[in-house]
Amino acid sequence: MTETKEEKIYDKKISRRQMLKMTGLGAAGVAIGATGFGGVIKTFGMDFFDDDSTTTNKVNFYGQHQSGIATDVQTNIYFASLNVLVTSKQELQELFKMWTPLAVRLMNGDMIGDPTTNGMMPPKDTGEVKGLDAANLSITFGVGPSLFEKKEFGLASKKPNELKDLPHFPKDQLDAAYTGGDICIQACADDPQVAFHAVRNLVRAASGKVSLKWSQAGFNAFPVSKGKKQTPRNLFAFKDGTENPTTSNKKDMNDVVWVQSGESKGWMTGGSYLVARRIQLHLETWDRTSLKEQENTFGRHRDSGAPIGKKDEFEAMDIDRKDDNGNYVVPETSHVFLAKSVDARILRRSYSYSSGVMDATGSYDAGLLFVSFQKNPDQFIKIQNSLGRLDKMNEYITHRGSALFACFPGIQKGSYIGEALFKTL
């Protein structure tokens, strides 16, 4: 796409909320002289460039790790899995290069291009977030096993051993419509339109180079107590996310989430593996189940989120506790007992979805878009194997979709997404 000089100016400088202030002018067709910033400032005044909104609800793009992993969980996700259509390594590399500045702008809450100066062209930014701030948008890019199997990219030698389709788990009923993908873009934000807009604009900018394979929108609702966000509840009404690695704890994160040097292929150092599972919750069945049974299913109390027999959500979950008769207090078939009884940890970062009605049955197409990050997919596999056999929760859920992606390490200024993958190491 050719760019006028004016467009270049806009590209760098216009936050979406600032657009609110100039809409009248834009609509009236005020032409900005191609005299660089000076001209623009003269026309609009200096405050045109101040950036109040983006400094508040903004997540940084650059850093040691990608955003959307250790980032505080937002209220909304739009998760997209893409097929790659390009056919050479160079084009693939160009794709990620092209996406880099766009992701920066999106996360800054900036317009990705001038919406007003050239009416004869499609606007560069699809525009539905104009006036909205960055809404803590995070964007996380990953690549799936299938990408490395495409001979034309010559990436076979770069494929980590652990990057392969997840094994079939008992009771899986995977639908191809929600499974796999060459590339993922996980967009999370505190506004559904901002999350959707991010994916839409990235995919659009890559028109002809990628196509949408599947996508899923989701949400989290945070109770607020004393000004602090509490653990959100999933659609089974249980607090979800209580027992997670502490994202601010470097050791926790290095132990569980971030690939350390030598632990995978070199290009993955600082990255993480993303597991996505689209899990239908059979709400109708669940809602006919007694509270006691529900609590035994998870091993926690529903209201408080505390371990069974305890009071507070954050009390230690000691699964070895027994009652006077020698029975486990936290049932051996409960979700948490089983999740904890293997030596593996993961960072869960899931969202609920309510996507209408299942075709035949009239039951809700609703559930959990389970998302977890781990330095090795085996961590997930171990836990899921433990759950798969015995988990009481299996009666109430069906895994409908599945994907695994290797998420690149963070991007440094001057570099681009996935650079290490394309460099000879």
Added chain:
Amino acid sequence: MTETKEEKIYDKKISRRQMLKMTGLGAAGVAIGATGFGGVIKTFGMDFFDDDSTTTNKVNFYGQHQSGIATDVQTNIYFASLNVLVTSKQELQELFKMWTPLAVRLMNGDMIGDPTTNGMMPPKDTGEVKGLDAANLSITFGVGPSLFEKKEFGLASKKPNELKDLPHFPKDQLDAAYTGGDICIQACADDPQVAFHAVRNLVRAASGKVSLKWSQAGFNAFPVSKGKKQTPRNLFAFKDGTENPTTSNKKDMNDVVWVQSGESKGWMTGGSYLVARRIQLHLETWDRTSLKEQENTFGRHRDSGAPIGKKDEFEAMDIDRKDDNGNYVVPETSHVFLAKSVDARILRRSYSYSSGVMDATGSYDAGLLFVSFQKNPDQFIKIQNSLGRLDKMNEYITHRGSALFACFPGIQKGSYIGEALFKTL
């Protein structure tokens, strides 16, 4: 379901946010003596009953009209269309009676039943909104034409002439999976989980009496300027809702939205007709279209929302304006020109949706859950007929679902939803 005395107490008094304060107690299994409020107050202290949260973000259930029509548009909708399974008028009446206090509680942000005292029973409230406030939840009930065709209800004589399936419009590609229904529940709230929870709990309480036919979740993103919500943009990036009857203007509402005495069957006086259209927006095509063409499609400027050639969103839309060459300034094939060129008005109250990917094509299953209220469906039909023939926008959209519901008038304390329909008039 049998109720203990304790449950009755909870039913009436416990807001969901207050539950936050007692979760520890609940989990520890504190039993409340069946001594009425006194006992409860003694156990928990008086502040247990204060209702801070619900007084702030609360919409009233009772009134001359149902909520969710003149109510300020919220950020989220969960729209459900139901099949009726009961087979007598009395059971149908009981259904609406049963729903009435539940809807009140839901809109108050209260628990609809005690979640802690009787672990041997399924909790009355599905519980996923515990800790959340009412989030301006509105609930709107309506009945579809098909309900009146069921002989067993003996309601044929109560059917208004105008309550019939909408005609087939040119280019309609309706999917049975998103069309029709005996009853609708429109739940709107400033939180997706609160909206979903409302429908889920109403449908659950009517288990065996209704089934889900279709549902659709949607959202609106509101830019905020100087502390005031602005018109939200749809996924075509145009401000949507600019030119609408003023909901606070009684005359406007009586002229356009509320059925006046004598204008329909008596039971509809104070009610309104709801049209729902699930309209796919072909974002890929739209995004390849020039700004000028986009603006000509709507007859408004994209950034400002102003009529073409004007500066401000709220300047008068004078479609008769011509330029020096005698051509219409607002194109004759534009959406607004056509919508305005017939003598009919409606109240639009739509939400965007982004529900994944269309099966075959890989294009977005995204668009507008168009919802409008009018005192007579003919108002919608007139406008849609005008749009159907010429509207430039037709190139970019496909109507995939459609339904019409007669929404009851408001409910007075002591009465119940739809009472007038069941009373002999």
